[in-house]
Amino acid sequence: MTSTKRGRPRSESSHRSVMEAVARLLDQQRCPYEEVTVEGIAAEAGVGKQTIYRWWQNKAAVILEALLTGYLRLDFDPVPNTGDLRADLHAWLDEGHRGDDVPTMVRSLMAAIVTAGPETQALMAEAEPWANTHLADRFRAAAEAGHLRDSVEPSMLASALMGPVVLRMITVGDPDPEWMRGLIDILLNGALAP
Template sequence: MDAVEPAPEKAPRGRPRSATSHQAVLNAVARLLDEQHQDYETLTIEGIAAEAGVGKQTIYRWWSTKAAVLLEAILTGHVKMHIGEVDDTGDLREDLSRWVQVLRTNLFDAQSVSLARALVSAAIIEEVNLEDYLTQNELELTAMPYKRLIAEARRGGLRSDADVSAALGALVYPIILRLISGVTPEPEWFDALVDVVVNGVGR
């Protein structure tokens, strides 16, 4: 009697365990910051592991410090700063002015200040170039005005020699600095900032 060949095992469904755990950790960081209102100082590897339902060694498999975990969570959009889109009405100055005033209303709160400080702290600890991260990744605070500036450049609304990256930095970095300081500027300060940027690159 011929031997019966065992049936081949079915491949497990779903995402690989490592990828699932990786996402669980990033989601856990988001919950700890957004829902439980922890800040960088109170955030711990132990707390992240417990929230994610993984062991500490699972976290250390991908990240060397909590700063590295937080940096990836922010830059991949798991942790959001609730930045709105920049409208495109055809008037760059007006569009940017409205956007920065929305930022003043929605962004300058205790949670966002803590998050901005955490981003800078994580970048310093991990010894990364924060400017590169801000300009090369889809971080909402830079992605939204960048898209608007690029659209303006494509329709010929900016000088031909205008440096869009420099204009983006001139607009966003002062806002980040004020955000980290915890001081909410007056509406006139934001309007003046937009004037500087638009006058610098506009036709």
């Protein structure tokens, strides 16, 4: 979200409509990130595209705010739960949970973060984007089953896994499976209960 210094104050109903439109396009309709446009968001929200450009710099900034405010989940497919966390995470990886356009979206969102105004920076300071994901849910199930050390917070473990993945996507593209398996093993070696 950029500063609202231009134009009239933001309408909360229009803002909510835009956030809900982003969620419908990306979560429900599964539109590829590359195909989502400011014009498409505006049409889905029932607002003019000038309304969006008044409040955000580009589509990445709109999507970033939708993620930070909980309208849009930064998520992949559910993680299996066979009772063996390591095997489940490896199976999840092998099923190809990443979409083809995820690296592109991640790079765009990082650009939006770098150019974010103070309001977005405040949202980022409070947001826990990996807390409400299938991955965090699987870690919670492992914690409830006594498979994680008591000191391990499931949402932090999800962040510890996905943070390096996102960084790798930004720098070299989609991580290869062997690298991902190694990362999973390193994290679980410190997180699993003895």
